[in-house]
Amino acid sequence: MxxxxxxxxxxxxxxxxxxxxxxxxxxxxxxxxxxxxxxxxxxxxxxxxxxxxxxxxxxxxxxxxxxxxxxxxxxxxSRTAFLTPGAKETVAELAALGLPSCIISTSYCQHACRVARELGLPEDRVACTHxxxxxxxxxxxxxxxxxxxxxxxxxxxxxxxxxxxxxxxxxxxxxxxxxxxxxxxxxxxLVRVVGGTRKTEALTDFARRAGASLDRVVAVGDSITDFHMLRTVREAGGLSLVFNGNAYSLPYGTCAVASSNLTAILPLIKAFVQGGLTAVERKIGELSRSSGEEGPFYHWLLDRSPGEEIISLHARFRARLRGRAAQLG
Missing domain, CATH: 1.10.3870.10 (AF1437-like domain superfamily)
Incomplete structure (x- = not known):
């Protein structure tokens, strides 16, 4: 599978x-x-x-x-947008491991497809707003x-x-x-935004095309538009991963990563592929013990509420990367 x-x-x-x-x-x-x-x-x-x-x-x-x-x-x-540090490396390493990636975004397709091309992903792996x-x-x-x-x-x-x-x-x-x-x-x-349950519909379609059941899906999100997709994957036993999330998304994560570089999520994805959620929880314990003052910071959320401390930590990294847009839901 x-x-x-x-x-x-x-x-x-x-x-x-x-x-x-x-x-x-x-x-x-x-x-x-x-x-x-x-x-x-x-x-x-x-x-x-x-x-x-x-x-x-x-x-x-x-x-x-x-x-x-x-x-x-x-x-x-869109041409003024830059990639999150480590995004290109993350997608490339996943591909090298034989793990297909897709993008599910509320963004208008003009923007989403341009970013996908920069990441080396074809347009048929992008769900976006026409x-x-x-x-x-x-x-x-x-x-x-x-x-x-x-x-x-x-x-x-x-x-x-x-x-x-x-x-x-x-x-x-x-x-x-x-x-x-x-x-x-x-x-x-006529505007059909790919958010909320529509993200979950797109995810289900991509998973079907990839031959992956939802318990073998990793969903990476950060905001209110992602909560339904994150919750669906978590409830199915997959890896719901919140990256620099806000208070609307963190409660629906299996785990969360606060970091200035997206490559910080790779150890968790690798652990999930090799040993499931048990291996992810164990890896988070290992990584947390070695995190420096500037992170990355890892949190296991499956059996706990994120709490104000985690929400504030993610808000700090979110603001660092996203600037004024970090305040949006």
Missing amino acids: SFLVAFDLEGPLSPQDNAYEIMGRLPQGYELFERLSRYDDLLTLEGRPDYEPGDTLALIVPFLLAYGVKEEDIWAV LPLDTWQDELPPEDREWILEVARSFLGVPLEDDEALKRLGDNFFWEEMPRRAKLGKLFG
Whole structure:
């Protein structure tokens, strides 16, 4: 029976949050994205039907259209992204060991496929969010464009910490007013972000193609969009590995690694392939005894809550690698 290693992209493989940086090129775009990302968190936490964590990449589409963003802009921002230290070496060593890798990402395909090529992975091993912006730009009515810009100003007028106001404004815009605008509502409905349970669906498909059962899958993630995939793999007896994770992902890991270099996960993957979860737990004990002040730090989480100390440690490494994007869910 084969194994499979499935990576989230933004965080484990590349520090850049591509959508955040695309929005950052717009007037007060970072601030607008942060409010929409918080609204995404609120919808996820309330368990809104048919909504998945990471659908922020759908929520920002009306604003990308209103500001005239094109696919070339996505490519241009993607070209500024660099790989997480050790990412290329990690994927190459897994390949040398006969362990196939795949990428399962909420990222727009323009970005995800470019990063995959840099890592030496073919596009058929990438699941990502399809966004034909150039075609849609020609379909957006001018009156809708002006309305969206007004809504953007309204979002920017709400303090980031005011969950109630963000929820009220977002609910009205996305779920009441937008569906009444035929063309815009149609375009918005076409965006299918690969996050939440859709990541798990993609993982299941990749595992089937690789001939790997879920108890022989390694899933590497770090954020709220990964929790369902991480939980599914952990419950199946596979290796759910959180790399520089946040409070939304750490509770669903079999184990966690806080490090400035992705190669720190390799000893755990090798142990898993050779001896299963028992070998991983034993390896974490060995590695923890030899960790220096700057890590890497290893934690076994299968039978414990991560706790504030582990969450804070991961937050420190997360901020070191991801900068401003580290604060996003």
